[in-house]
Amino acid sequence: MPLIDALLDDFFWRALIGGLGVALVAGPLGCFVVWRRMAYFGDTLAHSALLGVALGTLLQIQLSLGIAVVCIGLALLLVVLSRNRSLATDTLLGILAHSALAIGLVTLSFMPDVRLDLTGYLFGDLLAISRTDVAWIYGGAAVVLALLAWLWRGLLMSTIHEELAKAEGLPVERLRLGLMLMFSLVIAVAMKIVGVLLITALLIIPAATARRLASSPERMVGLAIVGGVIAVGGGLSMSWFLDSPAGPSIVVSAFLLFLLVYGLVREQRHG
Amino acid sequence: MSEALVTLDDVSVRLGGQNIVDHVQLTVSRGDIITVIGPNGAGKTTLIKAILGLQAISGGRIRRTPGLRLGYVPQHIHFQPTLPLTVKRFMALTGAAPAECRAALERTAVHHLYDSSIHHLSGGETQRVLIARALVRQPDLLVLDEPAQGVDVNGQAELYELIRELRDNLHCGVIMISHDLHLVMAATDKVLCLNQHVCCSGYPEQISHDPAFVELFGRHVADSVAIYHHHHNHDHNLHGDVVDNAPTETSHDHASH
Numbered sequence: 018m019p020l021i022d023a024l025l026d027d028f029f030w031r032a033l034i035g036g037l038g039v040a041l042v043a044g045p046l047g048c049f050v051v052w053r054r055m056a057y058f059g060d061t062l063a064h065s066a067l068l069g070v071a072l073g074t075l076l077q078i079q080l081s082l083g084i085a086v087v088c089i090g091l092a093l094l095l096v097v098l099s100r101n102r103s104l105a106t107d108t109l110l111g112i113l114a115h116s117a118l119a120i121g122l123v124t125l126s127f128m129p130d131v132r133l134d135l136t137g138y139l140f141g142d143l144l145a146i147s148r149t150d151v152a153w154i155y156g157g158a159a160v161v162l163a164l165l166a167w168l169w170r171g172l173l174m175s176t177i178h179e180e181l182a183k184a185e186g187l188p189v190e191r192l193r194l195g196l197m198l199m200f201s202l203v204i205a206v207a208m209k210i211v212g213v214l215l216i217t218a219l220l221i222i223p224a225a226t227a228r229r230l231a232s233s234p235e236r237m238v239g240l241a242i243v244g245g246v247i248a249v250g251g252g253l254s255m256s257w258f259l260d261s262p263a264g265p266s267i268v269v270s271a272f273l274l275f276l277l278v279y280g281l282v283r284e285q286r287h288g
Numbered sequence: 289m290s291e292a293l294v295t296l297d298d299v300s301v302r303l304g305g306q307n308i309v310d311h312v313q314l315t316v317s318r319g320d321i322i323t324v325i326g327p328n329g330a331g332k333t334t335l336i337k338a339i340l341g342l343q344a345i346s347g348g349r350i351r352r353t354p355g356l357r358l359g360y361v362p363q364h365i366h367f368q369p370t371l372p373l374t375v376k377r378f379m380a381l382t383g384a385a386p387a388e389c390r391a392a393l394e395r396t397a398v399h400h401l402y403d404s405s406i407h408h409l410s411g412g413e414t415q416r417v418l419i420a421r422a423l424v425r426q427p428d429l430l431v432l433d434e435p436a437q438g439v440d441v442n443g444q445a446e447l448y449e450l451i452r453e454l455r456d457n458l459h460c461g462v463i464m465i466s467h468d469l470h471l472v473m474a475a476t477d478k479v480l481c482l483n484q485h486v487c488c489s490g491y492p493e494q495i496s497h498d499p500a501f502v503e504l505f506g507r508h509v510a511d512s513v514a515i516y517h518h519h520h521n522h523d524h525n526l527h528g529d530v531v532d533n534a535p536t537e538t539s540h541d542h543a544s545h
Contacts, residue, residue, distance in 0.1 A: 052370055174381050176368075177367065177368075177373065177378070177381070180342055180360075180362055181360055184342060184360035185360070185382075233377055234377070237372055
């Protein structure tokens, strides 16, 4: 397709196309973060992403792959550690989040040959994404969306009431594992866009905005995607006209949209 | 003898070094309504979770009829307000056709709430929707954890009546937990009195005279429950699972513990 090819040649359009791809998956997964109260969990996985960058650089593999692998490892570690009830989940998440971030930073400092733009990883560097990055974003998004569509009913049911879902014969543990896998993938691809510190915002702000307007879970997902698209478009425009950093600008415009919706729309009686 | 749906054979559950459920023997058959009563912390919820397969057991065995379909009505379900959900969508998540969902809601007399948000239902309405949801699955065994909680007194009697009716129409087995002794004694077939172990079990008239029951709930409660029945069973030695005059081993003296 020559048009898309031409668009991908331009850094601004490339950023926009990449950002839209992330908004596409951040919407539905953000809804699960909001529904299952997993905001801190998302943060923890995101913090470990830097370790993934170090690992990816060390092994000379695609950085997104390194990030995804580390995120999945951390998610599994969390599952194992949370069986031990002597520590509350938020304490456990706090320990792992910051330890993973610190280990990532220390590991990177041992690799003097590698010159990494740390700010880019912490806050995102959307305007610098390459064609390969765009391909990774859309590849990851396709996998996540396909998994979501396949597991939708089970995921929704186990989110509403885990024991009821289990009593009805749904494989609750495997579904939770699937959700963690999807999170790891989304964090790996969203990292370029908004960076480690702002990924959770991109997940939860559009979903929370959509809650005010939605009367069904599916509509909430749809509206969260729309909200994410508006935030990406608005943030990039802001960055273009005001010369502000792209990642934070996207989060700022998501937040403005959230304030606008909550200011204008009264709480719904239905839904 | 009707078909046994679930048989618990010497089932124990240990959690954190404590016996929560201690050597329980129990059979739930098609057509039964069994109510589990007992003080707080007696292991009632743990026991039914074991029946549902939600709680791993540490001793004994549970036999379920092959292909057993379970309908579960959990205790005070909390719907996340962040997740928009209508009764219609909640019912549809069972995978049943809309017509079946409507029919089930009609059975529990809440079909007028079909399009309502699940977050705006009263306690009694929520319970009825949950029961309807369990019904859509056409269960062989209906398991209810305190179905009357958060329901007013009139509603409670109606709810127990509904459960009886459903048992008759669907010809399923029912096992539930309840706190309301008076209603249980009036509406149930069999009572299982649990305090980690099975203190006593049997028909309501029998059980209210059982020494173990009297000890657990006190003379005052036992008497008031017995009076409620009006037709006293004059053989005060009679207790346990069987109707004949022989006392059974399901009952025992608490002093021996």
